[in-house]
């Protein structure tokens with residue numbers, strides 16, 4: 226390195242010595258998250274119509290439809306999505322295509338774990354995320370309504386992809402036996 230370059234480098238260092246660092250001490254400190262970021266998904270289960278569009282559009286094969294045993298009027302098939310966050314790439318397609326807008330991305334991104342099983346979320350687990358984060362604040366999490374985006378056509382589907390439905394209802398816990406079998 227020439228003397229000129231050395232002086233330039235030292236000058237650059239001195240110019241920045243009094244500035245605040247741009248990094249933070251994660252995970253104790255976190256950077257502010259962007260409002261349109263796509264984190265963990267949540268599900269307003271009581272209003273899911275079981276249409277399977279989220280299942281059909283998922284490019285990562287992270288969604289399977291799970292029987293509920295709830296027999297809700299709005300959900301004739303009595304099924305809702307279960308999501309494997311080991312596979313999810315947080316692309317947002319499932320929440321965009323959902324007709325009643327009941328799948329919302331939250332702002333939670335810190336879901337790393339050594340336990341892969343804990344990243345398999347049943348519809349009931351996704352409902353708990355919804356109740357804990359999104360319920361009452363839907364406008365904050367719903368990018369379609371908030372940004373006025375055009376909804377995609379609700380006809381997208383993979384013709385050769387068939388639903389993998391369970392035959393037994395599952396209990397409302399994340400690590401239930403039925404979920405482990407799946």
Ligand code: SF4
Nearest residue numbers: 283313314316317319
């Ligand atoms: S965000 Fe994308 S990858 Fe994740 S479940 Fe939805 S469609 Fe699949």
Ligand code: SF4
Nearest residue numbers: 273274276277279323
């Ligand atoms: S697209 Fe929406 S309404 Fe249809 S099954 Fe998925 S979560 Fe339920």
